[in-house]
Amino acid sequence: MKHNVILGTGSAAPDNVVTNADLEKIMDTSDEWIVQRTGIKSRHIARPGEKFSDFAVPAARQALDMAGVEAADLDLILAGTISPDHIMPSGACSVQALLGAHKATGMDVCAACSGFIYGLSIADKYLKCDPDMNILVIGGEIVSHHLDWEDRTTAVLFGDAVGAAVVGARADGHRLLSVETGSDGNLGRLLYIEGLGSATPVTKDFDIDNTYIKMKGREIFKHAIKNMVEVSNRALARAGVTLDQVTKVIPHQANMRIIEMLAKQFKKPMSEVFVNIDRYGNSSAGTIPVALSEAVDTKFIEPGDIVLMTVFGGGLTWAAAVLEW
Numbered sequence: 193m194k195h196n197v198i199l200g201t202g203s204a205a206p207d208n209v210v211t212n213a214d215l216e217k218i219m220d221t222s223d224e225w226i227v228q229r230t231g232i233k234s235r236h237i238a239r240p241g242e243k244f245s246d247f248a249v250p251a252a253r254q255a256l257d258m259a260g261v262e263a264a265d266l267d268l269i270l271a272g273t274i275s276p277d278h279i280m281p282s283g284a285c286s287v288q289a290l291l292g293a294h295k296a297t298g299m300d301v302c303a304a305c306s307g308f309i310y311g312l313s314i315a316d317k318y319l320k321c322d323p324d325m326n327i328l329v330i331g332g333e334i335v336s337h338h339l340d341w342e343d344r345t346t347a348v349l350f351g352d353a354v355g356a357a358v359v360g361a362r363a364d365g366h367r368l369l370s371v372e373t374g375s376d377g378n379l380g381r382l383l384y385i386e387g388l389g390s391a392t393p394v395t396k397d398f399d400i401d402n403t404y405i406k407m408k409g410r411e412i413f414k415h416a417i418k419n420m421v422e423v424s425n426r427a428l429a430r431a432g433v434t435l436d437q438v439t440k441v442i443p444h445q446a447n448m449r450i451i452e453m454l455a456k457q458f459k460k461p462m463s464e465v466f467v468n469i470d471r472y473g474n475s476s477a478g479t480i481p482v483a484l485s486e487a488v489d490t491k492f493i494e495p496g497d498i499v500l501m502t503v504f505g506g507g508l509t510w511a512a513a514v515l516e517w
């Protein structure tokens with residue numbers, strides 16, 4: 193019998209690393225504040241001209257190599273991102289062209305930080321209809337293009353990175369046991385970018401401030417924990433797995449204090465919780481697939497592990513997935 197499985201993972205990020213000390217030079221902040229309040233020490237920031245596909249394509253190639261799947265054999269590309277190369281074509285179509293995945297259908301999943309696990313959810317359902325499909329799920333951002341470098345309340349938090357996974361149905365492999373999602377549009381104004389959409393189009397008076405991320409951090413903090421716990425419990429129930437059986441947790445990398453609170457709620461020691469926020473900051477839809485790829489590469493997750501992944505972001509959106517590695 194075939195199950196939906198993760199066949200390969202990959203990730204990529206700009207080589208330009210910006211440390212907290214670098215930020216101290218351009219805004220009123222300190223390494224001490226950033227580390228204590230967020231756990232972030234450095235982040236990757238795209239250089240001028242660098243764009244989403246520059247990192248989505250190498251991440252995808254790494255995942256395809258590990259999967260042993262040719263780009264030409266992909267049937268579907270789902271790109272979870274709010275920062276594709278262009279508004280049109282989609283990020284997925286840009287990646288399709290560069291990979292030469294001529295048979296694939298490409299579309300973007302606009303769910304902010306939750307974009308990758310939302311993509312996994314869509315892939316899971318496609319595969320239940322057609323188990324012969326090879327699906328590439330990408331998640332990630334060049335989020336730095338939406339940062340106001342004069343706003344210390346957001347600029348220090350985010351970074352650029354993209355991850356990818358190839359998903360298919362096979363008799364053996366790293367099983368995707370369940371994926372659950374949720375959203376609440378009523379809370380959209382807690383984390384948003386005002387402009388570039390049809391409500392605030394670009395006119396000759398367009399204010400660049402409208403392209404920046406705005407966030408009510410404290411309120412987001414509370415909603416993040418509540419909803420990641422709720423959706424994780426749903427995903428565990430759907431998978432038929434208890435919290436006791438979970439051996440590794442891959443949480444959204446938005447704030448070390450949120451990660452630690454989640455670990456406490458899940459009654460897991462930090463040694464079972466994957467953390468790379470110190471090196472990446474919050475890469476939005478990139479956090480989960482980049483962490484998954486690094487967890488695989490470093491053998492943080494190994495065959496036999498039951499892995500819980502959970503995420504939260506603008507929308508508001510949230511999601512969780514359970515894997516049997």
Ligand code: UT7
Pocket residue numbers: 220221222225226229230305344345348349383408409410411412413416446447450474476504505506
């Ligand atoms: O990925 C999507 C989901 N995002 C999240 O989950 C993020 C959730 N929120 C958070 O992670 C935290 O709320 C933040 C890290 C954004 C902020 O931490 P906080 O402990 O909630 O700080 P705060 O916003 O309450 O600000 C505390 C103080 C303020 O000063 P006063 O008013 O107490 O004098 C801020 O002005 O810290 C000040 N502050 C800073 N100081 C130095 C804010 N940002 C900075 C900064 N450097 N970068």
